Amino acid sequence: MPGTFSQLNGHEQVVFGHDEASGLRCIIAIHSTVLGPALGGTRMYPYDSEEDALVDVLRLSRGMTYKSAVTGLDLGGGKAVIIGDPATDKTEALLRAYGRMIESLNGRYVTACDVGTYSADMGIIGRETRWATGSEVVEGGSGDSGVMTALGTYVGIKACAERVFDDASMAGRHVAIQGVGKVGRRLAEHLAEEGCKLTVADVNEDATADLADRLGADVVAVEDIHAVDADVFSPNAMGAVINDATIPRLQCRIVAGAANNQLADARHGQVLADAGVLYAPDYVINAGGVIQVGDELHPDGYSADRVRARVERIGERLAAVFVTAEREGLPTAEAADHVAEERMAAVGRLRSFHLPR
Numbered sequence: 001m002p003g004t005f006s007q008l009n010g011h012e013q014v015v016f017g018h019d020e021a022s023g024l025r026c027i028i029a030i031h032s033t034v035l036g037p038a039l040g041g042t043r044m045y046p047y048d049s050e051e052d053a054l055v056d057v058l059r060l061s062r063g064m065t066y067k068s069a070v071t072g073l074d075l076g077g078g079k080a081v082i083i084g085d086p087a088t089d090k091t092e093a094l095l096r097a098y099g100r101m102i103e104s105l106n107g108r109y110v111t112a113c114d115v116g117t118y119s120a121d122m123g124i125i126g127r128e129t130r131w132a133t134g135s136e137v138v139e140g141g142s143g144d145s146g147v148m149t150a151l152g153t154y155v156g157i158k159a160c161a162e163r164v165f166d167d168a169s170m171a172g173r174h175v176a177i178q179g180v181g182k183v184g185r186r187l188a189e190h191l192a193e194e195g196c197k198l199t200v201a202d203v204n205e206d207a208t209a210d211l212a213d214r215l216g217a218d219v220v221a222v223e224d225i226h227a228v229d230a231d232v233f234s235p236n237a238m239g240a241v242i243n244d245a246t247i248p249r250l251q252c253r254i255v256a257g258a259a260n261n262q263l264a265d266a267r268h269g270q271v272l273a274d275a276g277v278l279y280a281p282d283y284v285i286n287a288g289g290v291i292q293v294g295d296e297l298h299p300d301g302y303s304a305d306r307v308r309a310r311v312e313r314i315g316e317r318l319a320a321v322f323v324t325a326e327r328e329g330l331p332t333a334e335a336a337d338h339v340a341e342e343r344m345a346a347v348g349r350l351r352s353f354h355l356p357r
């Protein structure tokens, strides 16, 4: 077990939670609260080992810090994992025990949905803690974040088109979408509405058949989607899809999608740039979800209008990252890191300015 402080990679706090009776085993990682409470989803997954779970949660929580910082939110970064199979191990008691674990952190960590957890689960967790977002609308939450993530990804793709083609319109363009789940399917709908040609791939054949029927999308095998001759390749399934094997097969000018951690390794950002492909840094373009659930913490209460307006500005944020990348001679992913780090340093510093209560 790599429980040494050096492996915490700058994290403020990492909490291991255990409730024997319900079988709860969770790790809550708070990477940074410099800009605000550490918000990030709960992933429930049957990890092979506790070490795998720890590595995953540390990586994911750090990513949330950067995502919220670059997006201009007053949120820090955190993430949590529950070790277990969501199909067989998830019970009311386990989720409520987990909710009590979150409550014990008194708002330093705020949770939301991620792989293996759903809005209905947030409702159950929320019976034990004030710090669960993204529950169903009927339960008082803001609901499925896939809607806003898809809108932000769509707006972001248009910003990329503006940069590469000097024209943000997607009419007559061609986008290859990998993964048409909660985000990818809605992204396809936005693009089709604007007259964009679509090619899609998913391991779920019902999902692709639906888009072929409704939107006239072409369907290709999952192992070929990145090699489609299209303007944009949009990863919306799993991470690490931009790697040494896929980059030589890309035929697109733009890689822009919602999947987290698309670059298998940081150096692939430079490899893409050298190949003349514009990369929309994943945590910048996929911030629609965190904008949505983070708004539940707003002092005036949740506002769907404010969320939509903020999500629609994702295009401007990407454009600013592209300008920074060009000015500093950096791949776009590194430029995004710089923008996030500069904001954390400049705005986070203000916390040291004492305000009497």
Ligand SMILES: NC(=O)c1ccc[n+]([C@@H]2O[C@H](COP(=O)([O-])OP(=O)(O)OC[C@H]3O[C@@H](n4cnc5c(N)ncnc54)[C@H](O)[C@@H]3O)[C@@H](O)[C@H]2O)c1
Pocket (backbone or CB within 6 Å): 144, 145, 146, 147, 149, 178, 179, 180, 181, 182, 183, 184, 201, 202, 203, 204, 207, 222, 236, 237, 238, 239, 258, 259, 260, 286, 287, 289, 290
């Ligand atoms: N939902 C959000 O608000 C949100 C926010 C930020 C980032 N993301 C990221 O966006 C991605 C998609 O999220 P989602 O909420 O749509 O998840 P989802 O589980 O609803 O959809 C993922 C889809 O990808 C498909 N898939 C799995 N393996 C595949 C493969 N090898 N090839 C092609 N398709 C495959 C699945 O069948 C599914 O239809 C994930 O990487 C997620 O982490 C989601």
